[in-house]
Amino acid sequence: MKNTERIANLALAGLTLAPLVVKVDPNLNVILTASLTVFVGCYRSVKPTPPTETMSNEHAMRFPFVGSAMLLSLFLLFKFLSKDLVNTVLTGYFFVLGIVALSATLLPFIKRFLPKHWNEDLIVWRFPYFRSLEIEFTKSQVVAGIPGTFFCAWYALQKHWLANNILGLAFCIQGIEMLSLGSFKTGAILLAGLFVYDIFWVFFTPVMVSVAKSFDAPIKLLFPTADSARPFSMLGLGDIVIPGIFVALALRFDVSRGKQPQYFKSAFVGYTVGLVLTIVVMNWFQAAQPALLYIVPSVIGFLAAHCLWNGDVKQLLEFDESKTANSPQESADDKSSKKVE
Template sequence: MTMKTHERAANLALAGLSLAPLVVKVNPNVNVILTACLAVYVGCYRSVKPTPPSETMSKEHAMRFPLVGSAMLLSLFLLFKFLSKDLVNAVLTAYFFILGIAALCATLLPSVKRFLPKEWNDNAIVWHAPFFHSLSVEFTKSQVVASIPGFFFCIWYAAKKHWLANNVLGISFCIQGIEMLSLGSFKTGAILLVWVVCTELKLFLSEILLLFFHHSSIKIIT
């Protein structure tokens, strides 16, 4: 089997794992592990380009990553703390609606391009914003076609918030994040990996502490 065949098999397996809980009972832990592994595989495969990327993530960027991530989490916590929950949810829904269309479009694009005329893939269209001519967006007709199913899917996500929609968007974000990530060295990758492990450990310990203090407060009250 060629690498391209492996990727297609992984894509089919991802689709099957996403849809399987709709018809059969699937162990959630097994589903999560397999889905994560397949998403990483597909993202890594797609990140390999014919020509090396012009920009790569440096060690400094990787070391700055935890600070940016922590700031984002803190900002989200403060938003929920001081603003209306409905307002924050509406803003996040709109945010994921727009990002979801872009992520699904980019994820579906390689499959869609094969069935479209070559000029639709190569000839870029540049759209300039009215009154702000410095702001422009470049896209192809293939990207427009690929964004159509993503648009309707995200409408369903915003309207229903179905778990399947959440899972599909999460997989798309994961694949696109890995595909766009270009590490300059092994050391940079190791820094990111350590940060991810430490973050997971921190979240795990936080959950334990919250449960401990929660049960302790209940005992004191009773």
């Protein structure tokens, strides 16, 4: 599967009901798991070649509407169709998507032990009767897909909470690693839109909570509790992925300037503080909370305060990854032309 298709699938899967925290009792586990996942995803997003595809302002504006449409569609499906039937279809979908996500997550570790040409030589497979449809992959990706396939089979058969969480974390890491906002302006538009989206669907309708409880798929992390009436707490993947891609952009901004990560630290601390605040408020009111209500202002606020303190607001707002993607090649060309002269 190509990167753009994988990004779209991950994004839609996360946004469907992502931003939600419901009855979280093991607070420390939630904070450590979510924060560590964001940290890993951010550092995996730093690559020698800047991303060639970034999100536009228009796509960022449409994202909350796409997420709302998906969320409402699922709510209606669960309302008018058998819950078991819907979850069976979703299990098949996430079985395939889970293999892709796990394989991509494991690939950097596995390919170190494989021959070099296995990592570089592309194999193109075309669908029978649909020759225009093709999949590109390497032998290393096939090897990485073997444990992913067995693991997803275990999840599909047992639906164990640990298997659910590992798949969910793979989705989060891949989403943060691969999805580029392009600029902080686009990121602010996306987070602001989802900030409103989250508040509306949690506080003003029963849709988000209803789908979260009915949806038996790895788009939420499950944490066992001592309460027999409610055996698991839930944390939506969007509470990790959505702010995570913004925090990752801060890290790549630091790297592009050739300095030690500094704004990444403030954005990451802001994420952790926002998550802690979400859990505190939720436990205080004993009700589901839209996590982005607390995480978005915290992440943007910590980063903005740090930039204002250092006087780097202009540089931050002018940063655009789609433009920096060509800068290494341009600088190389400039050097070679000077040598010729």
